[in-house]
Amino acid sequence: MELYELGLKEAATKIKNKEISSTELTKSLLDRIEARNGEINAYVTVDRDIALEMAQSSDTRIKEGNPRLIEGVPLGIKDLFCTKGVRTTACSHILDNFIPPYESTVTTNLWNAGGVLLGKTNMDEFAMGSSNESSYFGAVKNPWDLSRTPGGSSGGSAAAVADYQCAASTGSDTGGSIRQPASFTGTVGIKPTYGRCSRFGMVAFASSLDQAGAFARNVEDAALMLRSMSGYDEKDSTSADRPIENYDEKLDQFDIKGLKIGLPKEYFVDGLDPKVKEIIDQSIKNFTDQGAEVVEISLPHTKYAVPAYYIVAPAEAAANLARYDGMRYGLRVEGDNLMDTYMKTRTEGFGMEVKRRIMIGNYTLSSGYYDAYYTKAQRVRALITKDFVDAFEQVDVIFTPTTPTPAFKIGGKVEDPVQMYLNDIFTVATSLAGLPGLSVPAGKMGFEGANLPVGLQMIGPAFSERQLLRTAYAHEQMTKFEPLKA
Amino acid sequence: MIHPDYEMVIGLEVHAQVTTESKLFSGSSTSFGADPNTQANNIDLGMPGMLPVLNKEAVDAGIKLGLALGCRINRKSVFDRKNYFYPDLPKGYQISQFTLPIVEHGNITIDLSDGSTKNIGVTRMHLEEDAGKSVHDFGADHHSHVDLNRAGIPLMEIVSEPDLRTPEEAGEYLKKLRSILRFLEVCDGNMEQGSMRCDANVSVRKKGIAAFGTRREIKNLNSIRNVMRAIEYEANHQIDVLENGGTIDQETILWDANKNETRTMRSKEDAHDYRYFPDPDLLPLYLTEERIEACSKSMPELPDEMKERFIKDYNLSPYDASVLTLSKANASYYEAVVGQKNDPKLCANWVTGELFGALNKQGLDIDSSPISPEQLGELVEMISNNTISGKIAKTVFEEMFETSKNPKDIVEEKGLVQITDRGAIEAVVDKIIEANGDNVEKYRAGNERLLGFFVGQVMKETGGKANPAIVNEILREKL
Structure with a gap:
């Protein structure tokens, strides 16, 4: 077994026990990236020197007998977390060569826990996309089938974990950008409750929805990663002032007997591949066999979630992306005058999908349309939130498929934005309600001639991450999902 | 318009x-x-x-x-x-x-x-x-x-x-x-x-x-x-x-x-x-x-409340009260001039009249006034107790504004203390009556407007220091 195959907890333990050094592990992963990145394209920036320097300082700490939670373990960081002195672009041409003079809170927390920055992972431009095809640095390939997408927007983070190019990575989820790629790559991906992780220093897409989260190859590692990155931050006014929980501890102390699992009838209908349903049904059966109870529930406003999301998110994005004007940092294309410079810079700097969302956002916010679109979408959002509140009076957790199908082909939906948006159908409602959701591998299926992983989505009440991770851990124990071989 | x-x-x-x-x-x-x-x-x-x-x-x-x-x-x-x-x-x-x-x-x-x-x-x-x-x-x-x-x-x-x-x-x-x-x-x-x-x-x-x-x-x-x-x-x-x-x-x-x-x-x-x-x-x-x-508890007194208080406590006209409460600095300056004892109305006249006029002319604000409120209070007190006349006070004020000296020192240095001694004033009045026989005749013949002429002569003779009220009184008697 190669060092790069080690999981997060495993690696941290071996480093702490001085079985391996952080430097050895980091080198192993850097070599793995070097060998594989040309094909997978999971990383957009890898700084060997910084990685080895951080590894060295972890090794010193180990020597001094002063290890922290994940001391010495190298991590992949989605390219929308600002990293001080290391290029951060959100995979947009407009942030070409932007080197932040500050560190995001999430990555600060990770470095304070002993993490090592391995590199910045590829993503859809400004996290806008479900296939990683909108990245300025090109699409990421799904390690399970190189002709397929790993999903998006955190496609690089998911592919890097699946392909053993890091043990764990950060992602961000605005409408499914962690859960969908986790499902497509057979990894565990958790999006915690809105406010659990600070958004400070995270390049904004849609501020009321954006939430950082974690990828790993197993539930325990995802829990440990989330624990290392989350926490209250006074620099983010929407951050939740609650103590950090030790999500990774006592994961097995969980009694399935009596667990009430809600199955929303609106999620098990048209467009859901029958083989996906079969796999999800098997997962549910595993739980009922152990004494869990299944309750059919209704989330009646589900069908409005995608339209509401595609009004709220672009509106916020249109304003959030106004700062990329070529005046202070990033790309600037000189024009004849101010307006011309703005237009040339933004025309060249933004890709198609980003422009589309800026246009939608500015349209729905404009005078005369605001009430019909934005106000109405916010009202729908409140109803969707209430659907979940009502549901969680009856059940402990909600199970759904993460996506209607396994990973689709690169180029398969890129010409049809609406088809692409519909891929988020099972994930956006959770985001609109600000609830925690995760995707765990539930099985594999034949799909268009390939053998591909399928994810089960678990949704819980606000700040129920601990319960959610224990449920996911129980699922993992029963499912015996065979991950991709290194 | x-x-x-x-x-x-x-x-x-x-x-x-x-x-x-x-x-x-x-x-x-x-x-x-x-x-x-x-x-x-x-x-x-x-x-x-x-x-x-x-x-x-x-x-x-x-x-x-x-x-x-x-x-x-x-x-x-x-x-x-x-x-x-x-x-x-x-x-x-x-x-x-x-x-x-x-x-x-x-x-x-x-x-x-x-x-x-x-x-x-x-x-x-x-x-x-x-x-x-x-x-x-x-x-x-x-x-x-x-x-x-x-x-x-x-x-x-x-x-x-x-x-x-x-x-x-x-x-x-x-x-x-x-x-x-x-x-x-x-x-x-x-x-x-x-x-x-x-x-x-x-x-x-x-x-x-x-x-x-x-x-x-x-x-x-x-x-x-x-x-x-x-x-x-x-x-x-x-x-x-x-x-x-x-x-x-x-x-x-x-x-x-x-x-x-x-x-x-x-x-x-x-x-x-x-x-x-x-x-x-x-x-x-x-x-x-x-x-x-x-x-709400940490709110200071506001201009309108203060204005009402000035009208009520100091018996000021609404206009004077609003001018004085236009700024906290004005108001506290004024209140310091009044101090424990001075006539509030007289103080208001001096602050809004002479002082604001002089400050305006120099383009100064009240915080950089060369005259402290205590000094102006002292000046007002000297007017009230007849140490100096209002007219002399204006001269003293000008010097105070220029030199920042205390009014008492200026009055003392220049010998500007008001003459209120009846005997002294009578002597001057007698001298003036004697020297202006023609006008005395005219006055006595009914041209009472000439009283002003005599007052002026007495003031001139005393360097403006004679108490005008006493001068008037004695002149009427003697004429």
């Missing part, structure tokens, strides 16, 4: 810079006059991933102003994004309050020169951040430059109802608002430095017509005098247009203080669609009863 058939309808929007140490949403300093771009951090620069955190001090200032203006304090208010592109607006939006401001529905009582007062409605006051400053055609390269020191500085935007009818009322409104801001110590009210700015919405209508005319908004008025002049100019301009059969277009115009005229900045067609929506980076602002109560 405007056309007698017309009246003006004026509403003012005032931007007052809140005197906080740090900006509305970042920890950068707000101090004035630093080198360009030295007081702008990553948040002010609109760097990727930066987030606003609301300054609590600015919120308390807003609550206090709301209480002072008798506003409803909204228990919930919301910060919105006002979207537009400009290089001095780094985020591409300004954080302001649009639909739900922090306070609404108040009023300001203004004092008019005829002694009457008028209530002017305050529609709303909201908190917002300032933009940076653009300087065009600057330096050897004639480029535009941007200074972001001001970007993010907290402002209170105070919007009046269209209740003002004359430039004078507009001026009084601004003076009153400024004094309230200064009493509360929430804004220094300095218009020249830009910590208080004013836009005026002006329209005209024929007297007796209820509907408002089309308004034009005058931007960039940096003194109360300019506000008044611009309104007057603009109203006359609008009347000219209407009288010549034209119509007024809703426009934003700029006041050119050098040319004394307005010019168009942008027409209604060019008006921005600001695409306001609630800023998702900030939660709604909820104000608790405790917090409002705490602000």
